[in-house]
Amino acid sequence: MGGDNAPQTIVEGVEIARDEFLDVEFVLYGDRAQIDPLIHNTDRISIVQADEQIDMNDEPVRAIRRKKNSSMVMAATAVKNGEADALFSCGNTGALLAAGLLLVGRIKGITRPGLVSTLPVVSSDDQSFNLLDSGANADSKAEQLYQYALLGKYYATSVRGIKEPRIGLLNNGTEPHKGSKLTLEAHDLIAADESINFVGNVESRDLLEGVCDVVIADGFTGNAVLKAIEGTASSVMHLLKNTIMNSGVSGKLGALLLKSSLGEIKGKMDQSQYGGAVLLGVKAPVVKAHGASDAKTVYYTIKQIKSMIDGQMLPNFTEYFSAQQQKEDQAAVVDKK
Known part of the structure; x- marks a missing residue:
């Protein structure tokens, strides 16, 4: 439900991606009455009713804690519970980052997740x-x-x-x-x-x-x-x-x-x-696209997320930083002795 032209551009981008990526399923959280009429083909697309919405004026952490029935909190909770593999939104950036930290959770060993953006090289x-x-x-x-x-x-x-x-x-x-x-x-x-x-x-x-x-x-x-x-x-x-x-x-x-x-x-x-900006250092892909995103941006962001999952990025992160944390914990025990 987040973004300047939501939910229409979100649905349009999802349908483009759905038609190309045959192994991906999409769960859309939001107002069913607004979303359902926009979907031309429901194949591998489902809707979960969310009665609340976090808008751009909401204080991020407070909104995540108080608006339990918002589309963003419900979607983040689904990722936390293993019901979905990634979280994607065009809504409130601060709230999405808070949802990533508080609900999806940090990878052990990461002190502060960071946001990565992709920009062009003009000479190539x-x-x-x-x-x-x-x-x-x-x-x-x-x-x-x-x-x-x-x-x-x-x-x-x-x-x-x-x-x-x-x-x-x-x-x-x-x-x-x-x-x-x-x-x-x-x-x-x-x-x-x-x-x-x-x-x-x-x-x-x-x-x-x-x-x-x-x-x-x-x-x-x-x-x-x-x-x-x-x-x-x-x-x-x-x-x-x-x-x-x-x-x-x-x-x-x-x-x-x-x-x-x-x-x-x-x-x-x-x-x-x-694509969008990715919060790196949390247990699942959490991706933010601009509020003014069109259907093409939504499609490219989904393509980006699929590459993250197919490339086993999170298992690589988790394995490396868990090993590093274990070394530090062992060193701390030795020092204490």
């Missing part, structure tokens, strides 16, 4: 990069940034099929000795792990050029960079369109000749094809 036709954390936590510790590097590595390997993803740490310079206390400590922790293909510090101006496959940042900085990139892309496209429309007959004719090339630029910057 088929390349993109991940930004983690892109807004789940405003404040982070060095140990958490190190965990994000591990989470980002497994995500890029399992979902995007990159064997040795290049991991970069977002900073105000590429030199190892530059940065804040947080980034200096995080740099040393990540660099010390030989299992990570760490390329060192990276600057925000180089991100769209494909300097690395996964960019690590604290949530405050990551979210600011994400919105700056989104805003710049939108502004450039509007500027280009206004320039063409105000350039007279010759400019419009030129644009007509370049229509195919301009379409490629627009398609490259279209974030709908990259």
Whole structure:
């Protein structure tokens, strides 16, 4: 029920995905009276009535605790109980993150799950990069940034099929000795792990050029960079369109000749094809798409979720961090003795 054009665009996107992915079943939580008339074919689509809805003005944690019959809480509970494999919403971001933490639950060994977003690389036709954390936590510790590097590595390997993803740490310079206390400590922790293909510090101006496959940042900085990139892309496209429309007959004719090339630029910057933002570090995929998402974005996000499940991303996460936690627990017992 969440999103600017819900539930119509959600249902449309689900039906597109249902027709392509024959091994996936969909459970839609919300107002049956609104959802049912929109479904053209009920094959592998079911509806669960939810009498409440969390809107954009609700305080996230309070809404999750009080609105037990909301579509988001009911869907998250189904994932928690093993009745569903993943949770996807276009609704209140804070509430979805709270549902992921409080209901779905953290993987043992993860201190703070992070939000990973996918953004385009403009110098390549088929390349993109991940930004983690892109807004789940405003404040982070060095140990958490190190965990994000591990989470980002497994995500890029399992979902995007990159064997040795290049991991970069977002900073105000590429030199190892530059940065804040947080980034200096995080740099040393990540660099010390030989299992990570760490390329060192990276600057925000180089991100769209494909300097690395996964960019690590604290949530405050990551979210600011994400919105700056989104805003710049939108502004450039509007500027280009206004320039063409105000350039007279010759400019419009030129644009007509370049229509195919301009379409490629627009398609490259279209974030709908990259799916939603994923909360990494919880026991099941929890994915958030933009409130203004159309059916195409919903479809691509479902495709992304299917890749996460098929790639066994969560079992890899759980196995690794459980082993790490066990080592730490054993070391603590030895120290105590």
